[in-house]
Amino acid sequence: MRPEMPSPRLERPSGAGRMERLGADSRRGQLLRTPANTGWRLMQAVWRFVRQVSGDDAYERYRDHILQAHPGQPAMTRTAYYRFRTEQKWNRITRCC
Amino acid sequence: MNNKVLGKLIWLGIAVLGAWALGSIATHRGETINAIWFVLAAACVYLVAFRFYSAWVAAKVLTLDGTRATPAERFNNGRDFVPTNKWVVFGHHFAAIAGPGPLIGPTLAMQFGYLPGTIWILVGAVLGGCVQDMVIMFCSTRRDGRSLGQMARDELGPVGGWAALVGTMMIMIILIAVLGLVIVNAMYQSPWATATVLGTIPVAMLIGIYMRGIRPGRVLEGSLIGIALLILCVVGGGWVDHSEAIRGWFDWDKMSVAWFVMIYGFAAATLPVWLLLAPRDYLSTFLKLGVVFLLAIAIVYIHPDMKMPALTRFIDGTGPIFKGDLFPFVFITIACGAISGFHSLVSSGTTPKLLANEKEIRMIGYGSMALESFVAIMAVIAACVLDPGVYFAINSPAGVVGKVAADAVAKISSWGFPVTAEQMQALATEMGEKTLFARTGGAPSLAVGMATIFSKTFGGTLLAVWYHFAIMFEVLFILTVLDAGTRVGRFMLQDMLKHLWKPIGDVSSYPATVASSLVFVSAWGYFLVQGVRDPLGGVNILWPLFGISNQLLAGIALSVATGIIVKMGRAKYAWVTGLPLTWLAVVCTTAALEKVFSPNPGVGFLAAASDLSAQLAAGTLSAERSASAPQLILGQRIDAALALLFAALLWVVIIDMLRVSLRFVRGQPVLPLAEARYIETRLDAALASSSAHA
Numbered sequence: 001m002r003p004e005m006p007s008p009r010l011e012r013p014s015g016a017g018r019m020e021r022l023g024a025d026s027r028r029g030q031l032l033r034t035p036a037n038t039g040w041r042l043m044q045a046v047w048r049f050v051r052q053v054s055g056d057d058a059y060e061r062y063r064d065h066i067l068q069a070h071p072g073q074p075a076m077t078r079t080a081y082y083r084f085r086t087e088q089k090w091n092r093i094t095r096c097c
Numbered sequence: 098m099n100n101k102v103l104g105k106l107i108w109l110g111i112a113v114l115g116a117w118a119l120g121s122i123a124t125h126r127g128e129t130i131n132a133i134w135f136v137l138a139a140a141c142v143y144l145v146a147f148r149f150y151s152a153w154v155a156a157k158v159l160t161l162d163g164t165r166a167t168p169a170e171r172f173n174n175g176r177d178f179v180p181t182n183k184w185v186v187f188g189h190h191f192a193a194i195a196g197p198g199p200l201i202g203p204t205l206a207m208q209f210g211y212l213p214g215t216i217w218i219l220v221g222a223v224l225g226g227c228v229q230d231m232v233i234m235f236c237s238t239r240r241d242g243r244s245l246g247q248m249a250r251d252e253l254g255p256v257g258g259w260a261a262l263v264g265t266m267m268i269m270i271i272l273i274a275v276l277g278l279v280i281v282n283a284m285y286q287s288p289w290a291t292a293t294v295l296g297t298i299p300v301a302m303l304i305g306i307y308m309r310g311i312r313p314g315r316v317l318e319g320s321l322i323g324i325a326l327l328i329l330c331v332v333g334g335g336w337v338d339h340s341e342a343i344r345g346w347f348d349w350d351k352m353s354v355a356w357f358v359m360i361y362g363f364a365a366a367t368l369p370v371w372l373l374l375a376p377r378d379y380l381s382t383f384l385k386l387g388v389v390f391l392l393a394i395a396i397v398y399i400h401p402d403m404k405m406p407a408l409t410r411f412i413d414g415t416g417p418i419f420k421g422d423l424f425p426f427v428f429i430t431i432a433c434g435a436i437s438g439f440h441s442l443v444s445s446g447t448t449p450k451l452l453a454n455e456k457e458i459r460m461i462g463y464g465s466m467a468l469e470s471f472v473a474i475m476a477v478i479a480a481c482v483l484d485p486g487v488y489f490a491i492n493s494p495a496g497v498v499g500k501v502a503a504d505a506v507a508k509i510s511s512w513g514f515p516v517t518a519e520q521m522q523a524l525a526t527e528m529g530e531k532t533l534f535a536r537t538g539g540a541p542s543l544a545v546g547m548a549t550i551f552s553k554t555f556g557g558t559l560l561a562v563w564y565h566f567a568i569m570f571e572v573l574f575i576l577t578v579l580d581a582g583t584r585v586g587r588f589m590l591q592d593m594l595k596h597l598w599k600p601i602g603d604v605s606s607y608p609a610t611v612a613s614s615l616v617f618v619s620a621w622g623y624f625l626v627q628g629v630r631d632p633l634g635g636v637n638i639l640w641p642l643f644g645i646s647n648q649l650l651a652g653i654a655l656s657v658a659t660g661i662i663v664k665m666g667r668a669k670y671a672w673v674t675g676l677p678l679t680w681l682a683v684v685c686t687t688a689a690l691e692k693v694f695s696p697n698p699g700v701g702f703l704a705a706a707s708d709l710s711a712q713l714a715a716g717t718l719s720a721e722r723s724a725s726a727p728q729l730i731l732g733q734r735i736d737a738a739l740a741l742l743f744a745a746l747l748w749v750v751i752i753d754m755l756r757v758s759l760r761f762v763r764g765q766p767v768l769p770l771a772e773a774r775y776i777e778t779r780l781d782a783a784l785a786s787s788s789a790h791a
Contacts, residue, residue, distance in 0.1 A: 052181075053188040054379075056317040065175030082314035083371065088177060090370045091588060092244075093442045095378070095581040097198035097272050097433055097647070 058085060108148060115141025122215065122407075129402035132478045135211075136397060139219060139474045143467040146223035151463040154228065155456070158662065158670040159235045163456045166778040168242045168449060178242070180453035180780060183460060189451065191465040192382050193443045194230070195389070197540075197574045198433025198647075199473035201279060204539035205640060206430040207480040207488065208416040210408040213427045215477055221428070221435025222470035225677035229436060229651055230444045231462030232658040232674055237445035238455060239772045244446040249657050249750070251771040252664065257753045260746045261653050262593075267743065268439065268646040269586045270617075274624035275639040276575045277358040281629055282538035282636075283568050284354045288347035289529055289561075290568045291354070293334035295347070297380075297573060298361075298373070300326040305376035316379060323380045327573075331566050338529060355629045358579070359622045365580030366587050366614045374580050381573040388570050392475050392547065395554040403481035405488065410512065417493035417509075418537070419637045420699030425688040428680075429644035434473025436677065438650025440466065453780060479546030486516025487524060491542040494634030495535040505534055529561030537634040540571045586617045627732040630725050637699070638736060641692055645743050648685045652678060652747045656754040663758040664770050671758070682751060689744035693737045702737035706730045 051057040059078050066075040076084060118138035122130065155161045172178040181189075206214040237243055243251070246265065250258025284290045304323040312318060337343050349357070365374050414422040419430065433439070444462060452458065480488060489509045490498075498505040502518040509516050525533045528545060536542070544567035551563045588604060591613045595602025603609050624642075628635025655678035662671050695701030698708040706729075712718050713726045761767045 049182075049184065051317065053185045054316050054320070054383075056315065058316075059314050061179070062175045065173070065179075069173070069175070079309070079313040082309060085176070085314075086309075086371045086375045090374055090581065090584060092446060093581075093585050094193055094447055095196065095577050096194045096439045096443055097196040097276070097437065097578055097643075 055085075108145070111141050112145050115145060119219075123212065125407065129404050130211075131400055132396055132403050132482065133400040135215065135403075135474055135478055136400075138215075139471055142219045142223060143471065146227070147463060147467060150223065151227065151231065151459050154231065154463075154673055155459040158667060158673050159232065159458075161235070161455045161458055162775075163454055164777055165455055166776045166780070167238055167452045167455055168773075169452055170778060170780050171773075171776060172241070172450075178450045181451040183453065183457040186448060186451045186453075186457065187461050187465060190443065190448045190461050191468055192386060193447065194437070194440045194465055195385065195469050195472060196433065196439075196578050197276060197279070197571060198437060198439075199469055200476045200543055200571070200574075201539040202431040202433055202640075202644070203473045203476040204480045204543045205418050205492070205636065206427050207405055207477065208409060208411050208418045208492070209423055209427055210406050210412070211403060211477060211481050212407040213412070213423055214431055215474065217427055217431055218435050218470055218473045218477070221431070221677075222466060222473075225651075225680070226434075226436035226440070226470065227463040227466040228673060228677060229438075229654055229658065230440045230466045231458060232662075233441045233654050234444040234449055234452075234458050234462040235455075236658060236661050238449040238452055238458060241773050242446060242449040243771075245441050245654055245657065248445060248661075248771070249653065252657060252660050252768060253750070253753050253757055254768060257653075257657065257660075257750050260750045260753075261657075262589075264646070264650050264653050264743075264746050264750075265442065266586065266589055266593075267739070268643075268650050269582050269589075270621045271624060271639065271643045271646045271739075272439070273362070273579050273582050273586075273621040274628065275636075275643045276578055277355065277362075277621065277625040278628040278635050278639055279538040279540050280358055280572055280575055280579075281351050281354045281625070282536055282634070283540040283544070283572060284349070285351045286348055287530055287568075288344040289334040289338035289565050290572070291334075291347040291349055292337040293330045293565055293569050294572050296330035296333055297327060297377070297569065300330060301373055301377035301380060304380065305372045308376060308379075309371045319376065320379045320383050323376065324383055327380060327384070327569065328566075331562060331569055334565055335529060335562060351629045352626075355622075355625055358625065359618055361576070362579050362583045362621075363614055363618045365576075366583040366618070367610055370584070374584065377573070378577050378581065381577045384570055385574055388547075388567075389472055389475070392479075392550065393471075395550050396475060396478055399550060399553050401478070401482045401550060401553070403478065404483065405481035405485050409485075414697075414700070417489060417497045419640060420697065421641070421688075421691065425684045425691070426641065428684045429641050429648065429688045431473065432644045432647040432651075434470050434476070436648070436651050436681070437469075438647045438652070438654055441650065441654035454778070476543060479543055479550060482546055482549060483542065484514075484516065484520075486510065486514040487521065487545075488542055489514050490516050490521055491533050491536050491545065492539065493535060494537050494632075494636070496632040496634060498535070500535075502532075502534060527560045528564040530564075535634070537636050539636075540568065540575075544568045544571065583614065583617060583621075586621075587614045590617050624732075627729070627736075630729060630732075632722070633699075638702075638733075641688065642736060642739060642743075645685055645689055645692070645740060648681050649743045649747045652681045652685060653750045655681065656750045660754040660757050661770070664761050664767065668758070668762060678751070682747060685747055686744050689740040692740045702733045702740065706733040706737075709733070 059081050062081055063075050066073055115138055118134050118141060121134050122138055169178050169180040173180060203214055203218065236248055240248060246258055246261045249261040284294060300323055304319045308315060308319040337347060412423040414420060448461065486509055490505060498508045506516050506518050521533060525531060528548065533541065544564050547567040548560050548563035552558060552560045591602050591604055591609065601609050601613060624639060628639045631638055655674045658674040659671050659678060662674060691700055693702055696704050698705040709726055709730050713723060718726060757767050
């Protein structure tokens, strides 16, 4: 098996923003390691996970992506984005038996 | 070094524990067996298979490459192509593939006893279903997230592509019809269930308006409010049931429920998605994941005894729930949970657009299916904790055991599964129903099993509320497939018909939408009504057809996968998908031929049709049955034609795959491998995997 790539790269392409943020968060968590702090950070991580997996933060992620990858381009409003995403999701097979 | 030794010891321990648990299940000869053995055996089998087999497939057969940029990275548009945290993708993928199938199929298959079903679920999943999902996800990821149909066309040619398209369309029609039938059997003459399910529709609309107009996109808020309202619906249904004045409004016969299901399907496919379909899906997904999780904990916590024998007398093919021998029908009845062709539609096209790294295919493809298989094991447990007599009394249609309670219990007891009318009455009263006899389809007996487990876990009370909660959970689950399937089926139909008449293909045109939805709903509605009219309860006709169509789709997916593996130059590993494909081809063909040509009218569609026409001609039928007989006869003949079509489609694709593979091996020209060219990832792999801390 090929080893996973170890070194962080200097040049970051468009769209790597989220990975970068999540990674940065977990590294920051290692700096202050008191039990209370760890518990709090764990809860935050769980909350972030729940929001992401349910699609609760989908708009924020989309807006961040537009801001980072296509600066200057207008992003859809929250309402427009929700409508767009809902339409798009249900135009293909997304549920099984 | 020490860690390595420790790791090996732990895996050896898991393997030994799994083998011991499996051995205990297989050799057990007693009145009851504890459910914890099933949980242990299943968990160990999945863990060992995931750790070793899936790792081998990933490394040797597919050579997953962590340095290769995925479609999500290359086409990242912040909308459908988005590199996403692997646990989030796992959650999405599992929520997408886990439907009512792995709950219902195993419940029905328990008429053979727990052993055959359990073995098939475990072996079928680790060697078949998980492999299919993983390999198809890999193929689609290497092809810019293309769908199964497109891959079949690109890799095998137009014949394969066309067969995949027709196969997908057919499975949707049969799937929706049989699931509709399950709803009918769970809701008819049950005012509590009917009122609860009806209540969920305005709740969904309310949440739809909330999430679009009031607090746009606040999914968690909206869903939490919705779940609270759903629980109110369950309680409210109980109130309706206890009120003599109102309960009559919700006391529907089977045909009325069938009409409700069809009208609902049509409405959900034509109304704007944000109003009904999307919010209801959020609610049912939350409920689904919550209940599955809770059930797992409850089963481990109360570790109930399983009362079903390992094998019953019905392996000879005379079963009351469906007719047919153990081989091939246990492998047809349990499709989802062991291997489900439908998964290949989600594994291609949808999930690959979210993968941040190719290596995650192993956990998401193989791992999610292992988890779904575990859901099927839980359904096995929930069915087997019931007294076998009770299980058969709930699941046997009146056409087999008789309409009168005394006849039914006498017949079932004579099979060696003692049950009394008083016992059934007491159970029905506890569950808040008038009667539980002949509530076929699997959902009610599963609900009784789940209610028993949940109620025991929470102190032994509120059985009736738990029962109707479980029914609502199952119905919502099914409605998700029904409305999403009707909508997608309508798009597929429009896509096909536009070649004949262009305007029908316009998905934004309202008349085209209404017309194509009507056609699609009528297609599945025809089979649903046939199932409702069938004196044997319909499950005997529709569930095997559904199983065959689902395995057909799996056969198509595995053929595409095998063809691609051969064309990648790895013909020596083609058995990885070729072995499950061979097995499915044998099972599917045998089952289809038996369902068409068996001289036993309980099994063969043609024999049933001629048997009924003989009775009609002889005038031995009641007036009511004579009236419906001609339609039933025609229906059985259409079913026979369908089963033959399924088998033929499967062989067309297999032969096409063999043709392409042989040409490739001989060095003759074939369609080129449609893999996207290698681009190195610029997403930092180390950071991507460390982001999985959640």
